[in-house]
Structures are given as structure tokens and as C-alpha cells.
Amino acid sequence: MSGSLITYVSDDNASxxxxxxxxxxxGDVQGGTFANLKNEDKVVLDIDDATNEIDYxxxxxxxxxxxxxxxxxxxxxxxxxxTGIMQAYDHVAPGWETLVSLFGIATTVSxxxxxxxxxxxxxxxxxxVYVRFISTAPSANQTLVLDRLVCTYETRTVGYSNGAxxxxxxxxxxxAESFVDGTADNPCLWAxxxxxxxxxxxxxxxxxxxxxxxxxxxxxxxxxFGSHWYLALGGQxxxxxxxxxxxxxxxxxxxTSHTELVNCILGAGTYPPGRYLRCGIGDSDGLFTAASAGxxxxxxxxxxxxxxxxxxxxxxxxxxxxxxxxxxxxxxxAFVLDSDxxxxxxxxxxxxxxxxxxxxxxxIRGITRSIALTLSGAGTVQFVGTTGPxxxxxxxxxxxxxxxxxxxxxxxxxxxxxxxNTLKSASLEAILADTGTDGVAISTATAQAIADELLxxxxxxxxxxxxxxxxxAIILATLESEISGQRLTIRKTTGxxxxxxxxxxxxxxxxxxxxx
Numbered sequence: 392m393s394g395s396l397i398t399y400v401s402d403d404n405a406s407x408x409x410x411x412x413x414x415x416x417x418g419d420v421q422g423g424t425f426a427n428l429k430n431e432d433k434v435v436l437d438i439d440d441a442t443n444e445i446d447y448x449x450x451x452x453x454x455x456x457x458x459x460x461x462x463x464x465x466x467x468x469x470x471x472x473x474t475g476i477m478q479a480y481d482h483v484a485p486g487w488e489t490l491v492s493l494f495g496i497a498t499t500v501s502x503x504x505x506x507x508x509x510x511x512x513x514x515x516x517x518x519x520v521y522v523r524f525i526s527t528a529p530s531a532n533q534t535l536v537l538d539r540l541v542c543t544y545e546t547r548t549v550g551y552s553n554g555a556x557x558x559x560x561x562x563x564x565x566x567a568e569s570f571v572d573g574t575a576d577n578p579c580l581w582a583x584x585x586x587x588x589x590x591x592x593x594x595x596x597x598x599x600x601x602x603x604x605x606x607x608x609x610x611x612x613x614x615x616f617g618s619h620w621y622l623a624l625g626g627q628x629x630x631x632x633x634x635x636x637x638x639x640x641x642x643x644x645x646x647t648s649h650t651e652l653v654n655c656i657l658g659a660g661t662y663p664p665g666r667y668l669r670c671g672i673g674d675s676d677g678l679f680t681a682a683s684a685g686x687x688x689x690x691x692x693x694x695x696x697x698x699x700x701x702x703x704x705x706x707x708x709x710x711x712x713x714x715x716x717x718x719x720x721x722x723x724x725a726f727v728l729d730s731d732x733x734x735x736x737x738x739x740x741x742x743x744x745x746x747x748x749x750x751x752x753x754x755i756r757g758i759t760r761s762i763a764l765t766l767s768g769a770g771t772v773q774f775v776g777t778t779g780p781x782x783x784x785x786x787x788x789x790x791x792x793x794x795x796x797x798x799x800x801x802x803x804x805x806x807x808x809x810x811x812n813t814l815k816s817a818s819l820e821a822i823l824a825d826t827g828t829d830g831v832a833i834s835t836a837t838a839q840a841i842a843d844e845l846l847x848x849x850x851x852x853x854x855x856x857x858x859x860x861x862x863x864a865i866i867l868a869t870l871e872s873e874i875s876g877q878r879l880t881i882r883k884t885t886g887x888x889x890x891x892x893x894x895x896x897x898x899x900x901x902x903x904x905x906x907x
Contacts, residue, residue, distance in 0.1 A: 395460060395543050400425040402450040405438060412480060412521045417446035418535070425449060428540040431465045438535040444526055445475070445535050451520040451542040454571045455564070458547050459513050459520050462505040465539035468493045473526060473533045477505065480521040483512035487523055495533065516564050548574045555595035555614075556584045560602045588613075598636075606642075624660060639674055645682050656695060664713075671695040673702025684711040684731070694722025694742065701725050701743055706732050723760070728753070730768050738776070748772060748789065764791070766804055783807060854883045859890045868892075 404411035406424040423436035428449075438447055453459065459479075468475050473495030478487040490505040514520050520542055524535055551557070552575035559578035566572055567586040572579040575597075579587065581604055584596055598604060598617035606625035615622075616635040624642035629650045634640070637655040644650075646663035653668045659677025664685025672679055672689075673696040681687065687706075694702050701723030706713050708729065715726070715734045723742025728734060730750030738744070738757030746753055750768025761779040764772060766787035773792040774781070783791060783802045790808040793800060797813040833841075850857075850866045857863035864881065867889050871882045879892040 395545055396457075397541050397543055398451050398453055399429045399542075400449045400540055401452040404448045405436070407450075411448045411450060412519075414446060414448045414523060416448075417441050417444045421534070423537075425540075428537055431539040433538060435466065436537045438537075440526070440533045443533065445524065445533065446526075447524045447535060449522045449524075449540055451522070453514055453518040453520060453542070453544050454546055454568065455516070455518045456546050456548045456571050456574070456577055457514065457518060457544040458511060459508040460543040460545060461507055462490065462522050463539070463541050463543060464505070464537070466535070466537040468495050468526075469534040469536060475524060475526045475535070478523040478525065479505070479508060479513050480523070481512050482515045482519075490522075493524070546570070549576050550574055551591075551593060553595065553597065554593065555597040555616075556587050556591075556593050557597045557599070558584045558602065558604070559599040560604070561599075622655075629663065641677070643682070647683075649686075666690070667692055672704075676700060676702070679704045681706040681709055681713060684709050684713050686714040686716065689715075689717045689720065691719050692717070693720065694724065696723065699723070699743060701745070703727070706734075707749055720757075730770065744778075746772075748787075750789070766791070766807055781813075783809070851884050854889060864890065 402408050402411060403425040404414055404416040405418065405420050409416045418438040418441050421437040421439050423434065425436060427434045427436050438445055462477065462479065464477065475493040476489045477491050477493060478489050481488050522540070526533060548570070550570070551573065556573040557575050557578035558573070558581050560581060562578050562580055565577065565579040565583060567579065567583040569587065569590055571577065573584055573587045578599060588594065594613045596613065596615045598615060598620040600617065600619045602617070603621040603623065605623040606627040609628040609630070610632055611628055611630040612632060614633040618636045619638045620636065622634065622637045622640045624640065624644035626643045628646060629644045630646040631648055631650060633651045633653070634655060635653040639656050639658050640652065641658040641660045643661040644663055646665060650663055650665040651668070652665065652670055654670070656671045656674050657679060658674035661680045661682045663682045664687050666688045667690070669691045670689070671693055673694055676696055679702060696702050703725045705727045706715060707727050709731055711731055713732045715732060717734070717736045720736065720738050721740050723744065724736070725745040726734060727747045728749045728751035732749070732751035734746070734751060734753045736744070736753070736755045738755070738759050741757060741759035743761050743763070744755065744759045745763040747765040748767065748770055750770045752770050753772040755762065755774045755776065757776045759776065759778045762774060762781045764781070764783045766772070766783060766785040766789045768787060768789065770789045771792070772789055775794045777796045779798045781793065781797050781800045783804050786805045787807050790810070792810045793813045795813055797815055799815055800811050800813060802809050850863050853863050854867065867883065868879070868881045871884060873880050874894065877894045877896070879894050881889045881892065883889045
């Protein structure tokens, strides 16, 4: 809350609205108006009785987020023996509640402060506080003299939390009052938020859940964010704006420099160059149409089209250079390009990938279910990765370079230059069949053939590289060795020394005379 503030009488039933808050004025104004009640300066509002009665109501208008603290009164009720009361109106349990009693005195001005109000029941939803002065035991010739009458209050708000104006299109009873409306605890309507932004210079907007914002004017250089809200671009500029958390974005937008959409779902729409981070694309299979030339950067974006379908992107017909940088994409995709386009499409886990090149330069990297290239014009298309079938069609002079693994490559183009360096599934199957490794287990015949080759292969083929503890060493020790004293010298088949071993003997051991 803020410190104590003061507000002045905004209306009364003597010189202003009569009746006021249901109370008809009783009395006879001898001089002054409620405008004289701001300062203690002996310029007073003087109310004589009417048939020995006085009934006067003053109104204060507080900010709608304010809590009244007290009523400060300087004046007197003239005529000894007269009594009166000062009351405040309770807006919750409608009725007047007595604050203090007044006693008739001579013409000596006295000051008093009401007991603390401090409760929201004394202020209406529109910020109205009503104070009433009424005689209770009237006598002849009584007079109410008011020199100063003010209401102290304090404001109650968490303010523009996160440096943002808070918006709720379902808000009621709000306006565009600075530091009152558009706060986190008193969100305002979108139109009022724009007025507050212009007045306060705040360029951040928080949108309440399930709100729909339809732009009817440019929304440039701002941040607009929330969770599960909806944005209709309305043909407006969103130049250099940051848009985050929209459950659905649709419509036509434009920008002359980068805008940014983060964690949004994009439906059918025309979108400007910019950065699209962690966005789902293709809601209701809606078409993403490029609005203008420039760089489109997609990072960690994904398809929201279920099944074997894919979102469609159309970057053709812009008339000048368009760069499409798609980093860490997930899902299927279909691009329509032309010769002004350059596409880099990196796929983490891709579905069907269809590209109508129109003469564009295209680079595809990663893992896809399939690739379908419809080629025309010139340009270079390159694929590096793993995919299912690759199909190529169209009349073109494009160069297509294929690297990695593919199920198959089918080329029905006219005049394309194809450099196919892929390893295909048929080739893998042929290799497995040729090596006898096609299947989980090696066949018996193949296993026996391997064993036969192992048994008949000569040690001469490995003796120069064999380890001293290998099977080759055992064969050489058996067939190519000599003993001298306690030394066993093992030689290669060429007579060169292979290795040496130390022998130990025991004269009491039984000799071996045969092996059967």
C-alpha cells in the first residue's frame, strides 16, 4: 500500500447534486460551497437550519483501488445544547454508520478526526465515499459551519507487476486510470491497456488466460505474453514485437524488421520475417504464408498436424530474397518455394518431407520418413541424412546431391543432374546376403565354412603381427621351437625368433610318454 493521501469533496447535496445518495438536503446555505472545504482558511460553507433541521451529505471520489482511512473535519455546530452526528455510508450492508457526535458550541472552530474507517465497505466499486451531517436534537437557530472537510486514504495494489500492463477482456468496472487500472490485481480491457501504455510508456502486456486479442491498430515494439490466450493479427504490423504463450495465432501480420514469436501455436495466417522459437505450426492444417522478404528463423518448432499429414509453408511469390532457416524441426512438412528462396531444413525426427523447389537452393539434413522433390528451374538440392524413399519429379536443370541412407531413389525428372551417393536398403540386403550375415544368426553351412578356413589357414600369414599370447604363438611353440637349458626359444617359420620363454623342471616328476 501507499502512504496516506488526501482527497477533497467532489459533490454535495447543498450546492451540487440533490438528493445525493438518497438524501435530500435540509438547511439554508448562508454562504460558500463545497469548493471552500479544501483548506482551513476561515472561508467556510455556512448552513443554517430549515425548520430547525440540518441534513447535509458530502461526496468524496477515491481511486477505485483505494481504502478510506478517516474523515478530517474542521468546523462547528452552533447553538448550545444542539447535538448532531457525522456518519459514513456502508456500501456492503447499505445504511449510515455513526462516526462521531457533534455538540452545539459557540463560534469557536474545532477540529476532529473520525475513528479509523479502514474498511472497504465504506467505499463503492466506483470509489465513492459519502459523509453525512445530521442534527439529532434540534433547537431553533442552529447552524453548521464547515471550514475544512477532507478524506484521507491509501491505495491498495500490487502495481504493474513484471513491468507489464495486465489485460483481461472480461474485466468490468475498469477504465484507463494510471496506477489504478491495468495492474496485476485490477486488469483492464485491451483498449484501456493501449491508452495506459501511451500514457505511462509501458510496452509490456500480460494477457489473461482464454482471452482473445484482435489487433485493430499496429502493435510495434512491444512484448505481449501470457498462457493459453488467442491472437488475431488483423492485418496489422507487429514490427519488432515479442509475442509469447499464445494458444493460437491467426490472421495477417506484417513487419519491416524482426518480430519474435515464442511458445505459440500458429494456424492459417500470413506471417512476417522473424524468429519463431518452440512454436507449433499448422493448427487445423492451416497454411503458413510468408508476408515479405527477409529471414525466417525457426528453432525447435514442430508440426501440430496429426497422422501422416504435415503443415504447409508457402514462401513463393515474394519477389526478393527469402531465407528460411529451420533448426531442429520435428514432424512432417511441405514447402513451396521459388528461385528467390534459400532453405536450410534440419530435422530431428521428421515425417514426410515434400518440397516444391521452384528453382530454390535447398539443404536437408537429418532423419525423415520420406522426401518428395518437385523440381523446376535451376538451383541446388542437397540431402545428408537417413530417410525412407526419395522421389524426384519435374522439368528442371537443378543439381541434386544425395548422401547418407535411403530406402530408394526414384528419378523421373527431365534434365536434372543427380549425384546419388546414398546407401540404399537393397544394397544393404545384398551385402548381408553376400557375406552370409542376412539374418540374426549365421547359417550352419557358413559357420562351418568359416571354421574350415580358420583350421587350414597357415600361421605364416599372421606370425609377424601375432601377440606372444595368441593362438599363433601356441602353434609356433609346438612346431617351431628349441630348448637350451631352461630357455625355450620360439621361432617363426622363417627361423627368426618369435619370442622366448623360461622353463622350470622337476626331476621327481613322471615323464609323459604318449598322448592317445
